[in-house]
Amino acid sequence: MAAHPSITVAVHGATGRMGRVLLNAIEHAHDLRLVGTASRSTAIALTEAGEDARLHDTVESMLAAERPDVVVDFSARDAVLPLARAAAQSGVDFVTGTSGLSPEILEELRAIADDHNIGVMVGPNFSLGAVVLERVAREAGRHFDHAEIIEMHHAGKADAPSGSAMATARTMVEARDGKAFTNAESRVVNVDDVRGGDISGVAIHSVRLPGLMAHQQVLLGGPGETLTLRHDVIDRESYMPGVLLAIREVGNRHGQLTYGLGALLWPEQEGE
Ligand SMILES: NC(=O)c1ccc[n+]([C@@H]2O[C@H](COP(=O)([O-])OP(=O)(O)OC[C@H]3O[C@@H](n4cnc5c(N)ncnc54)[C@H](OP(=O)(O)O)[C@@H]3O)[C@@H](O)[C@H]2O)c1
Numbered sequence: 001m002a003a004h005p006s007i008t009v010a011v012h013g014a015t016g017r018m019g020r021v022l023l024n025a026i027e028h029a030h031d032l033r034l035v036g037t038a039s040r041s042t043a044i045a046l047t048e049a050g051e052d053a054r055l056h057d058t059v060e061s062m063l064a065a066e067r068p069d070v071v072v073d074f075s076a077r078d079a080v081l082p083l084a085r086a087a088a089q090s091g092v093d094f095v096t097g098t099s100g101l102s103p104e105i106l107e108e109l110r111a112i113a114d115d116h117n118i119g120v121m122v123g124p125n126f127s128l129g130a131v132v133l134e135r136v137a138r139e140a141g142r143h144f145d146h147a148e149i150i151e152m153h154h155a156g157k158a159d160a161p162s163g164s165a166m167a168t169a170r171t172m173v174e175a176r177d178g179k180a181f182t183n184a185e186s187r188v189v190n191v192d193d194v195r196g197g198d199i200s201g202v203a204i205h206s207v208r209l210p211g212l213m214a215h216q217q218v219l220l221g222g223p224g225e226t227l228t229l230r231h232d233v234i235d236r237e238s239y240m241p242g243v244l245l246a247i248r249e250v251g252n253r254h255g256q257l258t259y260g261l262g263a264l265l266w267p268e269q270e271g272e
Contacts, residue, residue, distance in 0.1 A: 009247055010036040010068035010092075012059060012083055013075035018097065018236060022072065025240040032247060036066030059083050063090040070247050073098055077105070084109055088116035093250045095121040097243060099163050110257040119250035121258045125164045126242030130216065131261045133231040134168050137218045140227055141172030144220035145182045148196070152207035152215040160206040161197055164216060169199040172218075 009026050013019040014037035026034045038056045056062035063071070063086055071087045073080060073096040080098050087094040094109075101109075101122060113120040125131060141147055151165040173180065181201030189195065196205040214233040219226060233239075242261045249264050258264070 006031060006033040007070060007247060007251070008033050008035045008066070008068045010034075010038065010062055010066055010071045012038045012062075012071060012073040012079070013098075014055065015039040015041045016074055018074035018239065021236040021240065022074065022243060025237075025244060026247075029244055032244070035068050036062045038062040059086045063087065063092060068092055070095060070250055072096070072243065072247060077101060081105060081108055084112050084120065088112045088118050091116065091118060093119040093121075093254075095123070095243070095246045095250050097123045097126050097239070099124065100159055106257065106259065113257045114255055117255045119253040119256070119258070121246045121250045121253070123242060123246055123261050124167060124259075126239040126246070126261055127214075127231070127233055128242055128261070128265075129231045129238065130164055130214075130233070131242070131265060133216065133218065133229050134164070134171060135262065135266075137168050137220075137229055138171045138175045140218070140220050140229065141181070142175055144222045144227065146184065146221040147172060147181045147201075148203040148205070148219050150205045150207065150217045150219070152209065152212050154212050154214075155208050155210045157208060160208065161204045162206070162214070162216070164214075165204050165206070166199060168216070168218060169202040169204060172202065173200040 009032050011019055011022055011026070011034070014023060019039070023034060023037065026032045036056060038059050040057065056065065067090070070093045071083070073083055073094070075098055077098060077100045080096055080101060084094050106122065109120050109122065149165045149169060151162045153162060183198060183201040183203055186195060196203040198204070216231050218229040245264055246261070250258070
């Protein structure tokens with residue numbers, strides 16, 4: 001019987017919280033094969049799922065030894081461009097979910113994809129529910145003039161507000177042709193910044209608590225009614241269907257940067 005074709009995958013940031021869950025997801029995907037991992041902390045034991053794949057302490061040694069089809073990264077912003085360049089030098093497609101990539105980094109990734117004719121996929125949020133929420137919020141924002149976002153994350157999250165909250169606010173404003181929302185300002189403010197941050201009239205509030213994972217509410221208000229959209233990540237497993245989809249699709253998108261899981265879920269609307 002002919003063997004199933006496999007996409008060979010390497011994971012960067014394999015010792016991290018996302019990396020560990022990803023190793024397990026790849027091991028259970030019939031069409032993917034984990035061939036290598038890279039992390040600075042080689043002393044940290046990998047999960048059982050990662051034991052078959054060799055752990056390298058440099059990306060370069062991992063790419064040279066394992067020759068994966070795709071390298072997937074969940075690490076830190078500063079690590080992304082050097083990793084993408086190394087992948088491109090080896091002709092390896094690149095998927096990253098690392099947060100906080102600036103417009104400059106995205107432009108550089110676009111150039112790397114183009115110059116080396118590799119696929120580059122950036123997923124600021126790989127959770128299907130989060131991406132659907134953003135799409136529904138985009139539509140809802142066209143019909144309400146008041147909107148606020150409450151995002152809640154675990155206490156260890158480095159940045160605030162979350163990239164997802166900012167992206168949601170921006171896409172809602174974009175869908176109104178740039179028309180700002182009305183932020184109902186308080187006449188008396190007793191504590192500085194208590195009304196949250198502001199993106200084009202959308203007030204954003206960030207909660208950081210142990211016990212939380214990743215949660216977002218978009219609240220829209222109109223005369224006599226409110227609409228609340230809510231999404232909760234209760235396990236990092238939630239990101240895996242999106243990451244696996246990106247791994248499977250990035251090889252069909254050579255020479256370009258694909259930004260956001262929505263481009264894979266609704267390809268007919270890409271570029272809108
Ligand atoms: N896109 C999404 O849907 C999504 C979902 C969740 C999280 N994230 C993002 O994914 C990233 C990783 O999250 P996490 O919770 O897994 O973090 P984590 O538990 O802190 O793990 C980070 C991993 O990256 C490695 N690393 C950190 N800094 C590095 C550097 N400068 N160079 C090379 N490797 C480095 C760490 O290696 P050491 O062990 O050597 O430190 C570790 O393996 C974050 O940016 C997070 O915000 C994205």
